[in-house]
Structures are given as C-alpha cells and as structure tokens.
Amino acid sequence: MRFSQYLVTTSKEASREAECVSHQLMLRAGLIMKFAAGIYSYLPMGYRVLARITSIIEEEMERIGAQRLLLPFVQPAELWKKSGRWESWGEELVRFKDRKGADFVLGPTHEEVITQLIKQQINSYKKLPVIVYQVQAKFRDEPRARGGVIRAREFLMKDAYSFCQSKEEAKVIYEKMKEAYQRVFSRCLLDYRLVEADTGTMGGEFSHEFIILTNSGEDRIVECERCGYVAKLERAVCITDEAEKGERKPVKEVSTPGIRTIKELSHFLACQERKTLKTIFYETDKGLIAVLVRGDHYVNEEKLRLLLKAKELKLASDNLTRKEIGAEIGFVGPVGLDRNKLVVDNTVMQGKNFVTGANKKDVHLINVNPNRDFEPTLTGDIRFPVLGDSCPLCGNETKIKRAIELGQIFHLGEGYSSSLGATFLDKMGKEKYFIMGCYGIGVSRLLAAVIEQNYDKDGIIWPKEIAPFQAVVIATSPDTARAAEGAYLRLKKAGIDTLWDDRDVSAGTKFSDADLLGIPFKVILGNIFLKEDKIEIKTRRRGEKEKVGRNGISQRIKELVKDAE
C-alpha cells in the first residue's frame, strides 16, 4: 500500500476528547473517528487490526470445533418478552417499532436469537454438542460511554454459544472455551488475568472473566501482589481481622448537633472513620432490614442479598427510615432496634467501642459494643473490600486496581432453553432442555486493550500477529526513492503486508509516523544504501538495527517476523 494514497491521517497533537492512552493513540494514529458518544468508524488502518484480531479468534474458535454463523442485528421483541429480558433490561436495550407497529430491539447480545435458531434446527441429541459463534456489531445504549472504544455503545463483539445434552458435557466445553480464550489473548500479547465473575444480566450458574490491569480501566479489582490473588471488587472475599483488643467501655451519649455524615462525625469527635458504624435500612421481600457496616466500609448489596436469600433488595427511602426509627437520617444506630432484623458485617463484630447514631436528633452514642449493646440477627461478609484489606489467600495487604474486561464466559444452564421452550430428544427418547453456555470477547475493545499494554512515548507498538502492516519502507532521500519502490515490490511479492511511505515529506516525518502507527519493522533506504548498497532494518519494539543486502530483504523480514513478538 502506498502511504500517499492511504486513507489515514496522523496527528502530532492528542485530541482534547481523549483521556486514556489507547484512545489518544487510536485517534492520533488515524485508526478511528467518532460520530457520536460511543459510536465510531474504523478507518482502514484500524480495520486492518480488527480484521487480524478477528482471524485469530476465528482460528481459535475453529480449533475447538465452533462453527461461524451470522445472526440478525435487529431482533423481534417477542423473543425478549419470552426470555423476560424485555422487562429486565432497562434503557440500555434500544427498542423501536417497525412501520407495522411491531416491536423490535437492536441486538445487545444474542442468547434469545440463537436459542430460537437451535430450537428449530436441532431436535436430536445426535447433533450435540454444538458450538456456534459470530463476530458482529452490538448496540447497548450505555448511560455513559467512555475511553473511546473501551466502552462504546456500538461495538464489535465475538459471541459464541454452546448447546449440550448434559451439565458435564457443558463443563467440558466451558473449559475448552477458556483455553481458546487464553490462546487468543496470548497471541495478542496481552498480560491478562482470569477471575471469577458475577453472571449479571446474562443469568446462569457460574462465570469467568478475562481482564487486564490498567489505569484506563473502568472496573475495579483487588490484587495481592504477593500470592497473585485477583478478584473483581464485588466478588472479592473480605476476611475478618483478629478481634480488637482492649476494654469495653460504658456507653455514653454525646451531643452532636447537625452532624450527619460519617466524615463530619469522625471529624467532630476526632475519631477514625473505622471507629464509627453506619446503619442502613433496606427494603426486601423479607421485610425491612437494618444493616450495619463500619463507617469506612460500603455495603455490597449483592452479597447482602445472597446472605439474606432475598429476591428483591433496595435501599429504603429516607422517609421510610425516618418513620421506622422515629429519628432523623444521620442519627440512626443499632442500639434499641429490637423489632428489626439486624444484619451485621463480620468486621463490625471484631471491633470495640464504636460511635453510632442514638436514634435521637443531634445525639450519637460512643463506646457501643456488639453482643452487648446490640444483638445481630445475622452476621456475614456483606461489604466491599477497601485498600489495605488482608488477602483472603495469604493474608498480605491487598491493593485495589483498575482493569478492563476483555471477555467473559458463562455457564448458562437451562435458563434460556426453558424460557424459550428449546428442547431435543435424548437417547431414551425423552424431551430435554439444552444446557447452554455463552462466551463473549469485546473485539473492538481488544484493540484498545492491546495498545494499553503495548506503547511507548513515540506511539503504538503492535504485536506482529495483529499489526496492520508488518513493514514500512522509507526512503530518506529522493535519491533512494526508486530503490525504495523496488524493495516495496519485492516485499509485496513475498507476501509481506507492506506500507510504502512514498510521500514527499521529510525523513523525520516518515520515521515519526512509522513509530506512531506501530509497524513492527522499518525498512530504510538512505545514506547507508547509497554508500554501502545495504538496506537497513529497524525494529519498532526494541529499536534494534541491522543491515541487509537488497536481495535478501524479503527473506530477512520473514525471519524477523517469525521470531518477533
């Protein structure tokens, strides 16, 4: 490809819009162009990378026997009504009517559609198991798009679905898929982690997520740098420290006029936030519940819901709380709440002499102690971890870091097949629901993720497997322009994806652009060529240089590509 004719514009300056490294570099290197919040075009250079990632995915999917297909982007609402997700998804699901007034959605994911397809296509165990996948645009009307293609509303996704006869068979495929994902991410040169995940709106029985650690990430994880424990913040187990030592002092009322928040309280009484307690009311299908966590902690509502075995759980309104305890918000405490269920976080049970609200306006209690001043109905781990919590595996101090999710795999079970009535006949002639799994990779997001882990001050450093071009030919003087064209033609003939920088710009510009674009090998024809009749090769990643005769250029680049990262 001739650079002068290629639809790419590079830029020295970063766009004001872009905050994170990958977003800035993608804009500067001319990979993408924004049309609206979270809606992007991929320019030829960006599309080349997408195509290469897609072909890696295709190879790894085919390796485990998955079959590629293509499902509709626009889906009839009927299927979503059957699965229940017409109601359970909020505004993220884009809904519209066609000219006849029929409801449709823009596909944010394809469990419904694929289940319907398999239901009609497969009636017998003889065709099972089956794994299918596609690479397609998805649309999710996110409340807030961010980080360029890290969280876009329209994005490219690889989604795979498996249909099995039994849970055992499904687990085998789940493991195969996990390995395939590991190969895909390794080939993209990603330093990823595998963590347990919640099943969220997909439903299902268990799930794993592949993530990379980076400051541009939007998810938070807990990591132990000693033993390598990594977990999503909401999944991380909070272990309880040893019981605090010391005397239990007598409870005393203190006047705290107008002091409502934990911050104000700890400031006013000159105590640490960890010495205070928060009392929060939740409305649940099991009634109104009082929940107690330390002042410096936050309630993990999902953990709480599981502990209570509740279906519904939401924060009680201020009015309801006020009515229940007859006191102002900000002065709520556990002492004397006998008629309410009281769920207490483990950490609270280990502490002594806490400050809490007195359930009276402008009054707090000091020296409140669990099992003396209040009795929990239930105790458990119901909080999010905080910086410095002990690692649940080795006890070392943990850190909280940011991460990007690359992909997630779910064991779904029978959820979708039962709601959509998708069955097959087993060996005994008995009708059974398909056991399903679904597996996603954010393909467009992978571009950003790879850049987050492969760049330097000069620009992107593409791993060879997904580089848009393997080599860029640069003539640094008009005198070597013809020879450069010759080298370009040789490389092209040898089947090497090569960009020929035939622009009439300075050598410096060509070098800078080659670096920004992240092309693994620069093939340079300049002074050295004129003096020694040698072509110079410079690697992007390590900056290593070597000289080679003009006849050996294709052969040498092939060798270098083979050995490169």
Add this chain to the structure above:
RNA sequence: CGGGGCGUAGCGCAGCCUGGUUAGCGCGCUUGCUUUGGGAGCAAGAAGUCGUGAGUUCGAAUCUCACCGCCCCGACCA
C-alpha cells in the same frame, strides 16, 4: 440520573470577564521554490452558520434564558 468542565476553520487553542471595524494564532491542507537520517525553510493561498434558538442592545463570539451535543468523576452497566 447527580457533580464538574467544554462547544470559535479538519485538529489544538486565544478572544468572552469589561459588547464596538474585515474573528486571530499554531498544526494540518493547496500552489511554487529550496530541502529530506528523527515531526524542514521561505513565499503565496483556501478554509468559519463563533453548537442551536430566543431575548437584551444602535450593535452580540462576548451579556441573559432555554435547548442540543461532547468529555471527566460518580451512580448504573458487563
């Protein structure tokens, strides 16, 4: 949805507070000449509904109001 910021040429910005000729600067773009080993120089050019709408005013990029869009933090979400 809450908080903060922004909207002026393709991109990055100045001008706005304190209203007043033809709205500037840098990058990029076009033409010519000289250049070409790490983002060249000179010269000449093209390019703007100042986000939209209303209002105040003799006069609005500038002041007022409403709306739209975008970015960041959070909520939300995978």
